Amino acid sequence: MLTISPLEWAAGWTKDVALATRRELGSIMDPDARDSEKKQHKKTSGGGYDVCFFFVNEESDMTVCVEETSFLVHRRVLEENSDYFAAMFECDMMESRQNVAHLHDFRAEIFESVLDFLYTSEFRLDYGTLEEVLEMANFLQVLSLLDHIAGLVDEKNCVTLFIMADKYGISKVTDATGKVLSENYHRYLQSKELSRLTKDQRERVRQRRYRHKPVVAAVNAHYVHYPEPGLRQFHSYDDKTDAWSRFTHLPSTAGRRGFGVAVLDNYLFVVGGHAKPRDYPRQFYSTGSKLGALQNQTMCYNTLTDTWSSTAPIQQARAYFGLVPCGDFLYAVAGFQYDDPIRSVERYDPRDNSWDFARDVPEGRTCYEPAVACMGDVYVNCEIKSDSDTFWLHRYSPASNTWTAISELPTNRWRHCMAAVRDTVYILGAYQPGVDCFNVSSQQWFRVRLPRDIKIPYDRGCACLEDKMYVLDCEETLCHDVQTRKWTDQLCQFPLGGFGIKAVTLYLPERKKRDDGGGTESE
Numbered sequence: 001m002l003t004i005s006p007l008e009w010a011a012g013w014t015k016d017v018a019l020a021t022r023r024e025l026g027s028i029m030d031p032d033a034r035d036s037e038k039k040q041h042k043k044t045s046g047g048g049y050d051v052c053f054f055f056v057n058e059e060s061d062m063t064v065c066v067e068e069t070s071f072l073v074h075r076r077v078l079e080e081n082s083d084y085f086a087a088m089f090e091c092d093m094m095e096s097r098q099n100v101a102h103l104h105d106f107r108a109e110i111f112e113s114v115l116d117f118l119y120t121s122e123f124r125l126d127y128g129t130l131e132e133v134l135e136m137a138n139f140l141q142v143l144s145l146l147d148h149i150a151g152l153v154d155e156k157n158c159v160t161l162f163i164m165a166d167k168y169g170i171s172k173v174t175d176a177t178g179k180v181l182s183e184n185y186h187r188y189l190q191s192k193e194l195s196r197l198t199k200d201q202r203e204r205v206r207q208r209r210y211r212h213k214p215v216v217a218a219v220n221a222h223y224v225h226y227p228e229p230g231l232r233q234f235h236s237y238d239d240k241t242d243a244w245s246r247f248t249h250l251p252s253t254a255g256r257r258g259f260g261v262a263v264l265d266n267y268l269f270v271v272g273g274h275a276k277p278r279d280y281p282r283q284f285y286s287t288g289s290k291l292g293a294l295q296n297q298t299m300c301y302n303t304l305t306d307t308w309s310s311t312a313p314i315q316q317a318r319a320y321f322g323l324v325p326c327g328d329f330l331y332a333v334a335g336f337q338y339d340d341p342i343r344s345v346e347r348y349d350p351r352d353n354s355w356d357f358a359r360d361v362p363e364g365r366t367c368y369e370p371a372v373a374c375m376g377d378v379y380v381n382c383e384i385k386s387d388s389d390t391f392w393l394h395r396y397s398p399a400s401n402t403w404t405a406i407s408e409l410p411t412n413r414w415r416h417c418m419a420a421v422r423d424t425v426y427i428l429g430a431y432q433p434g435v436d437c438f439n440v441s442s443q444q445w446f447r448v449r450l451p452r453d454i455k456i457p458y459d460r461g462c463a464c465l466e467d468k469m470y471v472l473d474c475e476e477t478l479c480h481d482v483q484t485r486k487w488t489d490q491l492c493q494f495p496l497g498g499f500g501i502k503a504v505t506l507y508l509p510e511r512k513k514r515d516d517g518g519g520t521e522s523e
Contacts, residue, residue: 063100069108071115075099081118083141110136117145125152131164138168150176155184159193166201182208183304185265186350209266209304212507216463216470217247221259221273222500232256234268234301235495236508237470237477242492247508248301251308255295260323260369261502264330264350268301268506269311271332273319294319294337298348303506312353316344322371326378326398331358333380333396334367341366345396359401365394370418370462372425375440379406379425383414393425393438410436410445417462419469421482426469429456435480451478451487461494461501474498 060072078085088101103111110132117123123145126133137145150172153161158177165173181188182205188194194202215236232250237243255273262269275292296317301308314332321335330348332355334341343361348354361367365382372379378396382405383389391409396402413430420426426448428435433455435448450456461472471478475498477491494501 061099064111065100065102066106066108066111069112071108071111073115077118081142081144083143084139106136106139107132114140114142114145117148118142121148123148123152125149125157127160130161131167134164134170134173135168138170143172146170146172149173153177153180155180159188159196162201162205163196178205178208181205183302185209186267186300186353189351190353206265210507212303212509214465214505214507216465216472216503217268217506217508218461218463218472218494218496218501218503219250219261220494220496220500221261221502222257222459222497233496236506237492239465239479244492244495247511248306248308251299253297253310254299255297255319256292257500258319258336259295259502260321260332260335261504262323262325262330263504263506264325264348266303266507267350268303268504269323269330269348270299270301271314271323272296272298272317272321272335303508306511312348312355314346314348315355315357316342316346318342318344320369322367322369322378322380324371324373324378326373327376329398331371331378331396331398333371333378334361334365335369343367347398358398359396359403361394362403362405365392367394368414368416369459370416370427372418372420374420374425375423377440379418379420379438381409381413381416381418381427393427406443407438407445410447415458417456417460417471419462419464421464421467421469424482426462428462428471429460430458431455448480448485451489457498459499459501461503463503463505465505470503472501472503 060074062073062075062078064071064073064078075089079089080086085101110129113123113129113133114136134146134149137149149161153173153176158180161173162177162181165177181194185206194205197205215238217234217236219232219234221232231252232254233246234248234250235244235246238245250270254270256276257274259273260269260271262271273295275295277292294317296313296315298311298313299308300311318332318335318337322331322333324331324333328350330350332346332348334343334345336342343363343365345358345360346355347358349356361380361382364385366385367380367382370381376399378398380394380396381391382394383391389412391412391414393406393409395404395406397404409427411432411434413427413432413436416427416430416432418425418427423439423441425438425440426435427438428450433453434450437446437448438444439446456471456473463470463472467481467483469480469482471480472494474493474496476489476493479488479491480486481488
């Protein structure tokens, strides 16, 4: 890069000739301007051909004509800062031999702004001309200017800059703006700023939240040991090293047990649950009103920024309920208020940060925690109270806001775990043998054997990563490949107890562990 100092610039002379020579320009320059590092402007009387003269202690050796203005500049400056001009000079084009180049379809004012940056390394964002500057800098491949503009991206201008840069395919700027937009996706969604983007642009911004490695993540939402542990910790599983590591913990204001956990747009939501009981050990195994108070607040963890925030509280406080993402929304299904089951369903809309009631679970059904989304619908296991209690798989269709009883379960289970891969719902655990599998497309059941014919206990965590289903326990982790229908057992156990495990799939950036073994920091 050519170091240019000092800058002397005289602009706007008018000559009654078609082309002014450097000698003629020198004769009309103000001698005092030669020693100044500021822009100097002089005009002569009469009309004619405007000439801008850029020089750095040497005479210019190149003329660039834009509209009715001729810019006398330095070939070295253009060659070292513009891939467009570098290619022109290397190819020995006619413009290079004649030392004259013409730029069409651009305004002289815009080229002057680009030259100003090349000679001063200074650039001021002027939104009135910014799009034209981006277009010209991209056309001339002035990468240093594009890098500079990318460095000026902030939360206030990123939508405007993203739209401009995306129009001309300027990856440096779209990457910088897309990073800010994706890291704060829900906030921009709620501010309606993203409505300025096309549907395709919004989806590309959202997809940036999934650029990192997918992992199984889990937390214990039940009792771990006595006395009650501190803040609930989230751990992620590394399938390469077969190891668990902590990546965050719940804020102190969040529920302590019975809360729902789900992921929407790669944001981790923790909803409802019970607060910590106020005395021990009398309440440790208690039920009813002696449990900690029901919570209705919603906490949200941004996986890209490693930060927690509060979002809109759920309308009906609940615990031990199903929380599941489906489409663009999050659904809280049924659950319990202390010992009493409830049937209400609420839907969270991240666009306006609000919860609204959906259709209740049919009367006479008691829903337990697990709920999964499969092929655009929500599936839950409901117990139907009768002379002989039975368990039925139920489907909630968001499109029609209706519930349908699908089929009685082949094996009665409660406090079980569920997962969905492609078009199949998997139901397992509760000390029952095997895995009951319901294919949504064929509406048929089939069964998968567990390794060593083990029986998975109550309330174990279950999550899917691509075509693999992970079952979490305090003794071992199991992995089932749904393609080959083969199990891998005796993987590293979940480190925080067995009962009440909530497992999800997240896309987490690589992070460095802090020396104190505490939280994490982004690389």
